[in-house]
Amino acid sequence: MDHRLKKEKQFSYVYRRGKKNHTDHLTLFSVESKFRNYRIGYAISKKIGKANKRNKLKRRLREIVRKSEWPKNFHNYVIVAKVGATEIEYKDLQKQVKNLFDKANQK
RNA sequence: UCAGUCAAACUUGUGGUCGCGGUUUGCUUGUAAAAGCAAAAUGAGGAAAGUCCGGGCAUCAAAAGACGGAGUGCCGGCUAACGACCGGUGGAGGCGACUCUAAGGAAAGUGCAACAGAAAUAAACCGCCCGCAAGGGUAAGGAUGGAAAGGUGAGGCAAGAGCUUACCGGAAAGGUGGAAACAUCUUUCGUCACUGUAAACCCCACUCGAUGCAAGUUUAAGCGAAGACAAUGUGCUGUCUUUCACGUCUUCCAAAAGCAACGCUUGAGCCUAUUGGCAACAUUAGGCCUAGAUAGAUGACCACAUGACACAGAACUCGGCUUAUGUUUGACUGAAUUU
RNA sequence: GGAGACGUAUCGAAGUGGUCGCAACGAGCUUGACUCGAAAUCAAGUUGUCGGUUUACCCCGGCACGUGGGUUCGAAUCCCACCGUCUCCG
Numbered sequence: 001m002d003h004r005l006k007k008e009k010q011f012s013y014v015y016r017r018g019k020k021n022h023t024d025h026l027t028l029f030s031v032e033s034k035f036r037n038y039r040i041g042y043a044i045s046k047k048i049g050k051a052n053k054r055n056k057l058k059r060r061l062r063e064i065v066r067k068s069e070w071p072k073n074f075h076n077y078v079i080v081a082k083v084g085a086t087e088i089e090y091k092d093l094q095k096q097v098k099n100l101f102d103k104a105n106q107k
Numbered sequence: 108u109c110a111g112u113c114a115a116a117c118u119u120g121u122g123g124u125c126g127c128g129g130u131u132u133g134c135u136u137g138u139a140a141a142a143g144c145a146a147a148a149u150g151a152g153g154a155a156a157g158u159c160c161g162g163g164c165a166u167c168a169a170a171a172g173a174c175g176g177a178g179u180g181c182c183g184g185c186u187a188a189c190g191a192c193c194g195g196u197g198g199a200g201g202c203g204a205c206u207c208u209a210a211g212g213a214a215a216g217u218g219c220a221a222c223a224g225a226a227a228u229a230a231a232c233c234g235c236c237c238g239c240a241a242g243g244g245u246a247a248g249g250a251u252g253g254a255a256a257g258g259u260g261a262g263g264c265a266a267g268a269g270c271u272u273a274c275c276g277g278a279a280a281g282g283u284g285g286a287a288a289c290a291u292c293u294u295u296c297g298u299c300a301c302u303g304u305a306a307a308c309c310c311c312a313c314u315c316g317a318u319g320c321a322a323g324u325u326u327a328a329g330c331g332a333a334g335a336c337a338a339u340g341u342g343c344u345g346u347c348u349u350u351c352a353c354g355u356c357u358u359c360c361a362a363a364a365g366c367a368a369c370g371c372u373u374g375a376g377c378c379u380a381u382u383g384g385c386a387a388c389a390u391u392a393g394g395c396c397u398a399g400a401u402a403g404a405u406g407a408c409c410a411c412a413u414g415a416c417a418c419a420g421a422a423c424u425c426g427g428c429u430u431a432u433g434u435u436u437g438a439c440u441g442a443a444u445u446u
Numbered sequence: 447g448g449a450g451a452c453g454u455a456u457c458g459a460a461g462u463g464g465u466c467g468c469a470a471c472g473a474g475c476u477u478g479a480c481u482c483g484a485a486a487u488c489a490a491g492u493u494g495u496c497g498g499u500u501u502a503c504c505c506c507g508g509c510a511c512g513u514g515g516g517u518u519c520g521a522a523u524c525c526c527a528c529c530g531u532c533u534c535c536g
Contacts, residue, residue: 006366006402041402050156052420059127059406066126067407090407 005041005076014041014078021103025085025093028100029078040065040077044085053086060090064097073105 005011018029033039042061044054061079079100085093 004402011402043402050419052418055403055420056406058402059404063126063406 003037003039005039005078010039010076011041011043011078014076018076018078019104021100023096023099025082025088026096026100027080027082028104029080030075030104033074033076038073038075038077040079042079042081044081047083048081049086057081057086060093061097064094068098068101075104077104 005014014029014031018031021028021030042058044057048054048057079097
């Protein structure tokens, strides 16, 4: 099952309709999906860093989501990185992601 | 020991747990295309970057020439090619190791040289000298400037001046060395005036068709419709000509927008040795196959090695350049101290 | 991935070798006039920073046209290398 969000149309739909949640270094957009599946896209702009740093951040986020044990609703998500997200520790990042999903799933 | 110059190498490794990309093999499902599971080996760089040069490759039907435009610019070599590289020459810098150098032509022509200064490529303001004066001689000294008709000393003169002479510089001719750039020597020239700028136009020599893998090909399906110009037409996209080829272009509709494939990785490839060459590089022999993604594959955790900590991520591909950056090693130079 | 363009006061923008950019011109800002008050209009002024001088202002000088080199007597302008911003493509 493919959990990736790929098309630019899908991203802009989530930005437009999604609910926002923030932490210090991340923003999560979430919106209900019509499929019985969840999909996540990662948006990391050029402001964040050079290509290798952006790549690494994306991998870490993907790893965190893969290993996570909290329940995921059938939503479409977009995780947007803020400036400074490449500098923080893996465990710190993990906490922030968990926090975001907890908030999003409560509502 | 301190300060410095040049060159070279490496860019974690091994084992374990979970996870990702393509490849191969096996099994399962499926009419097929393909999908799923398992195993194995394998999976970013020295700069992958900037895109500053040069090739391969692809398309423009094929080919040749002229003009325009762009680039290069001491000499020779190397190369697929280059503005790169190697060796040498001249010049500049450094005590030195060594480094830097867009380094053809200003006597083919044109342009420009503000301000200052008497005068800017042309000479006479102040001055000096002759002369009663008119006028004439002169360019030593003055001031300006980036630049003022070789420089310094001596002689000479009415005062001066290559006017004469010594040295330095310059030009021409010839000899010698060198493959050449050039070096060096000899002789002659004082009629030895002709500044700078070509990273101003330009001249000379050499090179270059244009567009870039988002090139382009296939799946692919329409002898669709309308219009324009039609052999005086169209054709490699700066312009033109010749050969040559052929109908060409625009709009609309249908289909398609890649969550399809090919291009896409075996290549001027890498490693080791040999031979030629001062070297760049080339020859020969043997061995090796080493990423091909498409929202874009390498991450997380643990152990050991003192311990993994800089810059940084392939996107058709190769040769350079430039910029960013960690560690280590070698050779050499200068200074100080000790033996 | 590839191909291009542009960086000059607070902002837009001219200048494309020569008396320091009196930084043109426009907008903005400040002050004054007009008005009961404001807007509009009219007039005047207005780059930054460092140093000197000064209680302070005035005044004087240096550096700045994205940054750093080079060519030239002289560079915002010509050449080279970097930095930043923006646009285009099947």
